[in-house]
Amino acid sequence: MGSRKHVFRRLAVAVSCGVLAAAGGVAGTGPVAAAPAPADQSAQLELMTRLHTLTAAEGLRGFAGSAFDPDGRTVRVYWAGDQPSTLRTFASRLRSGVTLSVVSVPYNQEQIVARARALIKTAKLRGIPIGAVSSTSDLRGLHADVEPSATAEQRAELRRLGATEITEAGAMVPLARYSDSAPFWGGAVIERPGPVSGSFAHCSTGFAARTSSGTVGMLTAEHCGANRDWTTPTVLGLSSVPVGRSNAGHATTDSMLITNRSYSAFLYRGDWSSGTGRQITSRSGPSIDQKVCAGGGMSGEVCNATVHRINVVGPNGAGPGYFARTSSSSVPLAGQGDSGGPGFAVAVSNGNITALGIVSSAYLTDRATSCTGGTSNPWNNSVPARECFYNVHFINVTAIEAALGVSVMTIS
Template identity: 25%
Template sequence: MALGIVIAAAGMGTAQAASAPDPVKPQTTRPVEHTGPVPGGYASWKDLLLDQQKMVKAADRIAAAVARNGGGYAGVVAAPENRELRVYWKGKPSKAINDLVGQLRRDVAISVLPAQYTARELESEANRLIRANRDLITSIEPLQDGSGLAATTASVGATRTAIAGAAVPVTLSQGVQPKVASRWDDSPPWWGGSVWGTPSPACTTGFAVTYQGATKILSSGHCASVGQTAADPTGQAIGTVTHSNSARDVLLIGTSAGGRVFNNPVGNVATEFSNPVIGTTSSVVGMFVCTSGGFSGTLCNIRVAAVNVTINVGWLINGTVRAEQQAFTNAAGGGDSGGPVEVPNPSNTNQVYAAGTVTATDFSTQVPCTGYRPGGRVCTWRIYYSPWSNATTAFPGIAIITG
């Protein structure tokens, strides 16, 4: 896969406050829904999302058991189109894992499949390889079936020589050197999905959280530095950036924040709406998510293709998720950095779960933009986002604010 990873922040001057849309703060809710054919012969997206929710919860239970007891865990893939969760394991699972899988099978079909390497072995080798070849490797990720690693590079020949002694198989794909890539008039308490900058509008707010006893807004670490003042496109101060972690691409803005996110579309007061956040969700390969960038609007039918991906954007960002719009239309673009990645509640699509925040786009997958300034930004069908686990890793004790 060709790859040009670009942080999804708008460049300075790509939008001007004087010409920006000026929607009101909408209290109404509408469903956040996937569109297009439903995979796997499901009668509706609701039915698929209900099965997906069960699979993600089962994957979380297995991951928690692995964290406590260790073992040969390699990866997990949600395959709702096949009505099953696939768990890959090196060696023979322990009795505790077998008992847990047996219990989980009451609600979810689970296949336990053999793996060559564990997740820890692959993560260790991925970290070693990308740090030793920063000038060559643009991204690296573990294969969930435990068979090895997949990497993108600007020069296949040179990189193949450099990693000839890799401890695991590595699949290389040609790429390019990556670069770091209302909603428009929000007010306190600030919501996710609104545009912000320091001061020019360039990024999107993610989710309202609490951290160290204070309310804050989560967004992308590359959008600003600690101590800078965040403002909306009208110049109204949101708050000060209090914490940042570049290795996980997350930051926190100290401010009054509410547990809602703006959703579709951008710049039309009559049709814009917002939705309450009701919790968080893990990111599992195979699951479907939506994005809600302040520039692009709300976009769905985006499927998780890889987790625990390390991307090289001039510095290394760890633990990201690669996701791809299944109809090869816009998944996110310039200005959407930090914006919500969400999963509709299958039981009530007026509500959403927080999955993470938009980090980067892949310039080799450019498509027409949606939303604000569609002709003045770059948008792509393949994106990378920082999952909720990146926020909890960077800021232990962080908690989502529900609406």
């Protein structure tokens, strides 16, 4: 069910911003051409949500990744090693019209991520300007990005080190709703003091999560600033509201938990000025060709995005995650100030929200000429040199949950 939270509107902010933290889910706003109706992936999304729950509950180790076929009724699951009887039973009991196709691959997800990190480490030691590394689309090899400065010899060396595919990409950069109040939601702008007096670093909230001891907090990106006090931004003379304090975080999954206030399993929907939202109903991992959204606080919600790479490890080791992108003829997916914001899927059949990841970084080569909403979005005017991107790296919520010892909160 939808919900309305605030009477405050997102208005122009006078901010001295010397620092912007990682970008996260960006939402659409402003005069943009209508996007085609998204394919109905509701049945596929439900299947994968159930499968991720099963693999976690049973401790199954062979899962490598998944992909959605365009028919809307078939999911390909890549599995390393023998298929357990639990998986075969699960496949045999699927509801009519939904098909699970299991494809055998040499490595499971943990092994793929370990190989990607090893490749990045070795490449850096040898001076190769490497970017992100992920599995190939068939999940049988490694796909490596290199900066344009990489020589032919360095690219050949990458292949010898195990890269099956190599593409060029520029350096990756991290990407910081603003009048939120307790209980805090995902997709809101938060700020902390920057390194220069009078400056602020901005990020976005992701998903509410609960620790094993029962403490409730809010996820965001670790690169935004661990062990810091966070508030809502000061806007039009309004006093900022404490959002909480971040913990030490986990650099490998670029995630941390903000606690000490109250938080809700809702996230903002709509553009940068929206005061309405919807509850999170489930959590899952991403699938290739899955339609997804991002919801960073500065950009708002953008849903015309597709997952095109999974098992992604960034050049700084952050992951595993996924790359999702919008087309260059569409609106950018996320921008600076959106870091830590939610990445999610929306079921066409009922509007239910599935948490998938949080925004971490983006390639400079996928930079847009303008940010979502143009001059109608005051964040694009208030934050100096704000940049937005079509192709964005998200960290999987399933990896974050394991690293931080938390569970993303959902409401049935």
